[in-house]
Amino acid sequence: MKELQEIAQFLEQGQVQRVVALTRQLVDAGASPQMILNEGLIAGMSVVGEKMRSGEMYLPEVLQSASAMHASLGILKPLLAKEGAKPLGKVLLGTVKGDMHDIGKNLVGIMLQGAGFEILDLGLNVSPEKFVEGITTHHPSIVGMSAMLTTTMLNMRTTIDTITAAGLRAEVKIIIGGAPVSQKFADEIGADGYARDAVLAVGSVKHLLSLEK
Amino acid sequence: MTTRTAPVHRTFRQLAVKSPAELQFGRAPSPVACGFGLELGAGRVYPELNFTLPTMPLDEAHWSAVVAHYEEIGEMILRASQRLQLPGLMVEFELLPPMTERPAWGAEVTALLHCYLKQAHEEFGLPCALRVTPTDIRDITRPPILRSGEAWDCLRASFEQCATAGADVLSIESVGGKEVNDEAMLYGDVEGIVFALGVLAPRDMEFLWDEIVAVCSASKVLPGADSACGFANTAMQLSWQGMLPEVLAAVVRAASAVRSLVAYERGAVGPSKDCAYEGPILKAITGTAIAMEGKSASCAHFSPVGNIAAAMCDLWSNESVQNVRLLSGSAPEAYLELLAYDCRLFNKAIESGTEGAYQKLLVESDVHLSPQALVLSPESTIRLASAIVQESTHYRKTVAAAREAVRIIHDAVARDELRINSQEREWLARIERPLEGLPVDEEKLIGVAIEKYGHLFAPESYGL
Numbered sequence: 001m002k003e004l005q006e007i008a009q010f011l012e013q014g015q016v017q018r019v020v021a022l023t024r025q026l027v028d029a030g031a032s033p034q035m036i037l038n039e040g041l042i043a044g045m046s047v048v049g050e051k052m053r054s055g056e057m058y059l060p061e062v063l064q065s066a067s068a069m070h071a072s073l074g075i076l077k078p079l080l081a082k083e084g085a086k087p088l089g090k091v092l093l094g095t096v097k098g099d100m101h102d103i104g105k106n107l108v109g110i111m112l113q114g115a116g117f118e119i120l121d122l123g124l125n126v127s128p129e130k131f132v133e134g135i136t137t138h139h140p141s142i143v144g145m146s147a148m149l150t151t152t153m154l155n156m157r158t159t160i161d162t163i164t165a166a167g168l169r170a171e172v173k174i175i176i177g178g179a180p181v182s183q184k185f186a187d188e189i190g191a192d193g194y195a196r197d198a199v200l201a202v203g204s205v206k207h208l209l210s211l212e213k
Numbered sequence: 214m215t216t217r218t219a220p221v222h223r224t225f226r227q228l229a230v231k232s233p234a235e236l237q238f239g240r241a242p243s244p245v246a247c248g249f250g251l252e253l254g255a256g257r258v259y260p261e262l263n264f265t266l267p268t269m270p271l272d273e274a275h276w277s278a279v280v281a282h283y284e285e286i287g288e289m290i291l292r293a294s295q296r297l298q299l300p301g302l303m304v305e306f307e308l309l310p311p312m313t314e315r316p317a318w319g320a321e322v323t324a325l326l327h328c329y330l331k332q333a334h335e336e337f338g339l340p341c342a343l344r345v346t347p348t349d350i351r352d353i354t355r356p357p358i359l360r361s362g363e364a365w366d367c368l369r370a371s372f373e374q375c376a377t378a379g380a381d382v383l384s385i386e387s388v389g390g391k392e393v394n395d396e397a398m399l400y401g402d403v404e405g406i407v408f409a410l411g412v413l414a415p416r417d418m419e420f421l422w423d424e425i426v427a428v429c430s431a432s433k434v435l436p437g438a439d440s441a442c443g444f445a446n447t448a449m450q451l452s453w454q455g456m457l458p459e460v461l462a463a464v465v466r467a468a469s470a471v472r473s474l475v476a477y478e479r480g481a482v483g484p485s486k487d488c489a490y491e492g493p494i495l496k497a498i499t500g501t502a503i504a505m506e507g508k509s510a511s512c513a514h515f516s517p518v519g520n521i522a523a524a525m526c527d528l529w530s531n532e533s534v535q536n537v538r539l540l541s542g543s544a545p546e547a548y549l550e551l552l553a554y555d556c557r558l559f560n561k562a563i564e565s566g567t568e569g570a571y572q573k574l575l576v577e578s579d580v581h582l583s584p585q586a587l588v589l590s591p592e593s594t595i596r597l598a599s600a601i602v603q604e605s606t607h608y609r610k611t612v613a614a615a616r617e618a619v620r621i622i623h624d625a626v627a628r629d630e631l632r633i634n635s636q637e638r639e640w641l642a643r644i645e646r647p648l649e650g651l652p653v654d655e656e657k658l659i660g661v662a663i664e665k666y667g668h669l670f671a672p673e674s675y676g677l
Contacts, residue, residue, distance in 0.1 A: 052455070058640070059456040060401030098271075098310055100352055103395050103447060107456070110399075125353055150535055151271040151309055180268065197454060 001031075004040040007072070011044030012051070014064030016071050023072040033079040037116065041069050041076075045114040053199045059107070066114045087118040089209050092140035092172075094126035096155040101148035104178060107198035108144060115202045117142075128155070128162035135168045142205050145191075147178040156181070157189040164190075173208040177201060220423050223478050228598055229500025233591035236493065236525050237572060239563050242500030245483050247435050248342025248381035249334035251301050253484050254502030254527045258559035260552035261303040261344070261487055261504050261530035262290070264545040267537045271311045276318070282536045283322050287329030289546045294339050297553040300560065301340035303504070303528050304330060305384075305487070313348040313371045314364075320374035327379025344437060345380035346486070347371040349388045359389055359417055359674035372425060376432035383429055384437035384486050389417020389674070390472070391443040393666045398448055401461065401640075403615075403647040408662035410444060410468050411611025412655055416675040418475035426480035438495070439476040440486035441469035446514075449490075449585060453515055458640035460622055460633065463584040467597050467618035470494040471610040474601065477501070487530030490518065493589060494614075496525055497598035504528035509551045512544065517583035520575045524591060529555050580630075584622050587631055593621050608655035612648065619645045 003026055010018040019041075026036050048065045051057040093109050095102050102124040109119045120138050122130055131143060143163070147153040156176050163169050175193035176186050186194035193208050195201035229242045241254025251259065264286055271279060283306075294302055306326055312319040323345050333339040351357050351364045359365065372383055390413035397405025418439060429436040440446075445466040452462040470491035477483075483501030485492040487510075492503035503526060508519030510532035516522070523529060531548040541547050562571035572591070579586040587593060600617035604610040622641060625631035633641070652658055659677070 055455050056636075058401070058458055058636070059399055059451070063400050100310065100350070103399075103451075106395075107399070123355060149309065150268045151266055151311070153268060154270050198456075 001039070003031075004036065004043070007036065007040030008044030008047065011041060011065050011068050011072075012047050014061055014068055016064075016068040019068040020071045020075065023075050027075060027079065033076045033083060034085050036072075037076055037080065037085075041072055042116045045069055045116075048114065049111065049199055049202055062114070063110065066110055069114055088116040088211060089141035089205070090118045090120060090138060091142040091144055091205060092120045092122065092131070092134045092138060093144045093146070094122035094131060094134070095124040095146045096152055096159060097125055097127045098155060099147050099149055099152040100124050101146070101178075104148070104198065105144070105146035108146070108177065108195070108201045111198045111202050112205060115206070117205065128159040131159050132162055132166045132168060135163065135172055136166075140172060141209055143172045143174045144201070144205075145174065145176050147176075147181060150180050153178065153180050153185065156191065160190050175201065175204055175208065220426060221480060223480075225474065225478070225498045225602055227602055228497050228595070230497045231595075233595050234569070236497060236591040236594060237568055238524060238526050238559050239568070241483075241496060241502040241527055243482075243502075245435065245502045247484075248303075248340075249330060250340040251303065251342040252340070253303075256563060257300060258526060258529055258556050258563075259301040259303055260299065260549060260556050261305055261528040262545060262549050262552065263305040263307060263487065263530055263533045264536055265307065265533050266309065267535045271309055280322065280325065283325055285543070286536055286545055287326055289543055290329055290549070291333055291336075293546050293549050294333055294341075295337055297550060299339060299553055300556075302333075303342050303344055303484070305344040305346060305530070307346045307533065308348050308371065308375075310348045310350050313350050314367050316367060316371040316374045319345070319347060319371050320378040323375045323378040323380050342381040343379060344382040344384055344484075345375040346384045346386065347375060349385055352388045352392065355392065356669055356671045357388065357392055357674060358671060360420055369424060369428070372428045373432070376428055376434045380434055382435045382437040382484065383425060384439065385421070385425065386440040386442040386486065386488065387417065387421055388443050389421065390414030390670075392669045393662070394444050395447065396666065396669060398451065398457065398461070398465065401457070401643065403644055404651065404658065405662065405666060406465060407468065407608075407611055407615065407648075407651060408658055408666070410465070410472055411608040412659060412662070413670065413675050414444070414472035415475045415607035416677070418472055419479060420676070422476045422479035422481060436476070436481045438481045438483050438485040438489065438501075439473050440489035441466075441473050441491055442486070442488040444472070445469040445491065446488055449516060450514060452585070453517075458637050459517070460584050460637050460641045461644060463588045463622060464615050464618045464644055466491060466585060467494070467588050468611045468615040470597065471601060471607055471614055474498060474610075475607065484528055487528065487532055490522060490589065493525040493591070493594040494598045494601070497594050498602060502527035504530050506530040506532045509548065509555055512548060516585075518579055518586045518589055521579035521586045521589045523555070523559070524572045524575045524589070525594070526559075529559070581632075584625075584631060584633060584637070587625050588618050588621060593618075596621060606655065608658070609653075612651050615644075616648050619648060
């Protein structure tokens with residue numbers, strides 16, 4: 001549909017008002033909210049993610065596109081809820097205990113939200129017990145942990161052990177990131193995934209949830 | 214607790230170094246003497262070695278293993294400084310967060326390293342000093358509570374105890390305003406960046422540095438300086454990751470010098486912090502010795518300013534390296550060797566009167582390749598420093614520095630001395646427009662910024 005392509009294009013250009021206007025127009029015309037979400041917004045954000053990865057867009061432009069998506073979702077969300085539609089998945093994020101670096105984690109949240117995930121951000125200096133509480137309360141599909149220090153990255157292992165001891169490990173996939181960590185470290189501590197940066201985190205999360213190869 | 218003496222505040226209305234030609238490595242108009250006979254900015258460049266722990270837990274159960282790492286590093290310093298025939302050495306101990314949360318831990322390692330440096334000085338006459346940098350843990354909560362509470366109490370106690378335990382210089386990479394700057398940078402919001410750097414950060418710096426200077430006065434320790442690491446180095450790293458335009462990182466670097474200058478206004482005497490790439494601007498304004506890092510800090514992070522960062526340094530640092538084994542030996546020893554050879558070149562150039570030529574090579578090899586390198590050249594430094602001292606308030610100084618950085622980039626592009634792609638050109642215009650539209654009166658900006666960013670910061674932390 002031409003209008004869906006236009007939504008994707010305007011989203012890519014960060015044109016909030018045009019995205020909102022087209023969303024209303026399509027909704028009024030009886031278009032499926034799920035279709036608008038998938039073929040307009042998420043399709044547009046997918047291009048935005050790729051352009052950022054290839055260096056054609058910077059983060060402020062990506063965030064402008066994300067703002068357009070949020071504005072459009074403001075219209076679509078009640079309708080999606082009526083249809084019983086669900087987000088791609090819930091992602092629980094936090095910087096591990098003892099660590100106060102959160103800019104990378106925030107970026108991961110922004111990129112995942114743009115890709116259609118619901119984000120529950122526990123903030124920084126998050127204890128293993130708080131991660132467990134977050135899983136129990138919100139039932140996410142994914143837990144994302146971040147650390148920037150060589151002395152705090154080990155708290156990722158402690159957190160995974162605590163989640164396992166609480167009997168919740170099978171309920172979630174766990175992904176980690178941060179300057180000192182690696183795929184090897186993720187394997188060592190029993191995480192399911194690792195992402196080097198916020199853009200790659202989207203692909204990793206989708207892969208873990210079998211949403212893409 | 215320390216006994217508070219009346220603080221002496223300074224205002225810098227003119228430059229201590231008036232021309233690019235006078236801005237040199239190894240020489241500062243106001244040399245700083247510290248520790249065991251180490252004089253900085255008096256005609257030599259010295260290595261500043263920094264290190265951190267490898268991947269390991271940092272808690273009560275592993276504390277003896279943590280201390281063992283610092284003992285190993287201390288032993289290495291004794292051995293390697295002789296082997297390398299170092300003319301002098303600054304050692305920096307940057308506390309990790311738990312070492313600031315438990316001030317006695319930071320003090321214990323400080324005392325240990327102090328003993329090794331004392332031994333080096335007594336046994337083979339090494340001029341040396343110990344810089345100690347507690348972690349600014351005040352942003353453990355959001356919004357950060359900067360002037361009271363447990364984190365502030367621990368930070369202040371950490372300064373006091375490290376000063377007593379043997380620190381020669383105290384420094385910090387403070388975070389006041391970072392909570393807003395982070396968000397504003399991600400959105401490319403120039404008004405927000407200026408508000409964070411020019412309104413919030415200086416207010417916290419004034420509070421914090423009055424406290425640090427009071428601690429230093431009471432314990433006869435030098436109040437070193439502060440770094441805009443959390444602001445401008447964050448921009449540099451986001452730029453390196455392709456998330457922010459380089460021109461924005463360059464403008465943030467220039468503008469961040471004003472908040473770092475506040476430390477000197479409140480009594481800091483240098484040497485500046487290694488990760489404060491705004492150091493040359495501070496040197497031009499205050500005349501004090503600066504620490505810098507570049508190519509020999511690639512163990513900690515990458516940068517587009519590896520050579521040019523060295524052009525005006527008095528200390529040359531490796532930023533941070535984990536105490537792990539390499540083929541040659543320990544990583545801190547490997548990096549000390551790198552720094553030692555870098556410094557031999559600086560000092561040989563000074564001895565032979567060829568420092569101008571050597572500095573030119575350091576500058577020319579980077580300056581045409583990146584706007585971030587461009588704003589660090591001696592010529593840019595003098596332009597930025599001049600713009601800063603001509604203005605009267607921190608806010609206006611910050612705006613002036615940012616505007617001058619934009620002009621410096623425009624000029625270099627116009628002269629074909631710097632090539633930036635169309636995206637970067639577009640961003641330069643996107644930065645320039647809001648900068649030109651900023652109000653003269655900071656109160657007007659505060660009103661707008663509180664509406665936009667009020668949820669991120671606690672006004673009482675800034676006396677607002």
